[in-house]
């Protein structure tokens with residue numbers, strides 16, 4: 001499907017429903033859960049009743065060939081509250097790993113366990129990062145060793161969203177240390193598995209409605225059928241890796257989810273931006289609204305343009321992912337980099353515009369300021385996104401703009417006679433010559449027909 005900015009009636013309805021849910025259910029609870037720093041179970045339940053919390057909901061969104069359903073939905077939900085939003089989407093990040101690395105049987109069995117249903121909510125987690133390093137995924141130390149049909153996990157995971165309270169945790173572990181990221185595998189670990197423990201809940205700057213924890217694995221025994229993809233697929237993957245082929249399952253998951261994180265950041269950016277514009281229009285100083293000062297308006301103007309630019313990058317990357325167009329030039333990373341950085345700037349500017357009121361919790365902007373910072377850190381820091389994009393700069397593909405590589409319209413007629421074609425240019429020349437000899441009335445008519453539409 002070609003990239004389009006034209007939203008379908010279904011897209012508009014999704015945006016309307018998600019925005020209403022964010023405004024009426026999420027926002028009123030945001031400050032409470034930010035203070036309590038607890039999982040917002042009642043909001044997750046309400047989301048499930050609204051149809052926003054189930055594996056089929058995400059499967060349906062991902063199946064949209066325009067790629068726009070998921071970013072549209074996420075921007076609205078995170079506009080409501082980033083912490084509550086993160087709680088709602090963490091199972092989808094785990095689901096994405098299950099979908100990419102698991103067998104169809106594993107997907108059918110475990111996906112429902114990750115979400116539950118209204119009245120019986122379940123949670124899921126994706127555990128990759130470790131205390132000695134999150135960016136350097138090749139340096140993970142958690143080991144999985146085969147013992148008969150089972151696997152035994154030992155190690156520590158940190159900053160794990162829903163860690164310790166999740167019904168299903170997908171754990172990335174090293175099975176062959178010689179092979180770096182390609183020597184890793186993912187395991188399904190259900191809640192209550194002996195040997196997996198929550199060490200501590202982490203006290204965070206922002207996103208405080210999302211539970212984040214450190215996990216330990218001590219001789220944690222996992223049955224063989226909880227290895228994602230199964231033993232044969234793993235053996236095949238390791239063989240390929242020994243020949244220098246293949247890729248890491250964890251890194252593959254992050255690549256796919258980056259445009260989605262961009263959409264989340266856009267929700268926070270937009271919330272802060274809208275609030276700042278509204279406040280600056282109402283707040284008076286020196287006899288008029290502060291927005292009438294260019295010193296206040298111009299930074300907001302820059303943010304307006306940057307939010308739109310980041311959204312276009314996000315939608316492009318989402319469309320590429322939906323249509324199987326590979327991210328040759330780091331397009332997923334570009335979207336995440338730009339959206340996360342504009343979220344931080346928008347929230348900071350909102351605090352500035354609100355002055356002293358922006359610095360205290362009477363207004364929501366200080367929370368957005370704390371929430372926004374996470375986007376330049378998790379799912380790959382801004383520096384890591386720059387590294388990913390930077391690596392493409394030396395390749396041949398980067399020498400032409402990205403759209404030169406996109407699948408084109410193969411219609412022969414359009415290629416020959418479409419706008420800008422040589423045939424149209426020649427026809428124009430002939431018309432101009434004829435026009436010089438034509439009577440005035442005919443010339444006027446021709447001019448009208450040939451003029452671009454207004």
Ligand SMILES: Cc1cc2nc3c(=O)[nH]c(=O)nc-3n(C[C@H](O)[C@H](O)[C@H](O)COP(=O)(O)OP(=O)(O)OC[C@H]3O[C@@H](n4cnc5c(N)ncnc54)[C@H](O)[C@@H]3O)c2cc1C
Pocket residue numbers: 126127128129130131132133134135136158159160161162204207212374377378379380381382383384387
């Ligand atoms: C609230 C929160 C939730 C999270 N949720 C999850 C989760 O659910 N699951 C999960 O697995 N992880 C999660 N993470 C972990 C997150 O993905 C990592 O924190 C992140 O990848 C960065 O890793 P690090 O903290 O170890 O930083 P480090 O890798 O130690 O990096 C430290 C600094 O050095 C920079 N740096 C590192 N290498 C380079 C380089 N080569 N060039 C330039 N700069 C470099 C980094 O950009 C960063 O600024 C979460 C983190 C937070 C804070």
